[in-house]
Amino acid sequence: MSYTYTVPKRRANRVSYRILGGVFVAISVLQFVLLTTNHIKHMLLTFMFAFVLMVYGLYLITSSFRKQAFDITYRFDDKGMLVTHRYGAKQYSFDDIEFITMVIPDASLIYYMLNIKAGRDVYTIPFTMKKDYCEAIYEFVNNRIKKDNEHE
Secondary structure: OOEEEEEOOOHHHHHHHHHHHHHHHHHHHHHHHHHHOOOOOOHHHHHHHHHHHHHHHHHHHHHOOOHHHOOEEEEEEOOEEEEEEOOEEEEEOOOOEEEEEEEOOOOOOOEEEEEEEEOOEEEEEEEEOOHHHHHHHHHHHHOOOOOHHHHO
16 A cells, blocks of 8 residues: 655746845845945945845745755655655655654644654645545554654
């Protein structure tokens, strides 16, 4: 028995992050040019504003290339959990999975999430309108991971 679930991400979101980050970087470069030509009265304040804007613009651009910005496919089977994304795939055995929790943040029970900690990685998997599938995956994984109280 295995479960496969894909979390889709929109390309338009990545493009808009890159455009907005580019605009912020362009504005900060313009501010730095105006600083070097002494056309600004409040040099320290302008420098701090341009620096923060540059850092935030670069953050937006680089975060649009991270693996969480692209489609991620999770496959749960008897071997463990396979996470496939744009930059490759990573296999986790059930011994690697430290814990799994199911979160129900919406009061009308429309939206469910699974939090899985495997090694150094933490995965948050959103399920919209798929309560039964989320619970099935949770039970499947939770029954196979090692519990801390087994040693007692």
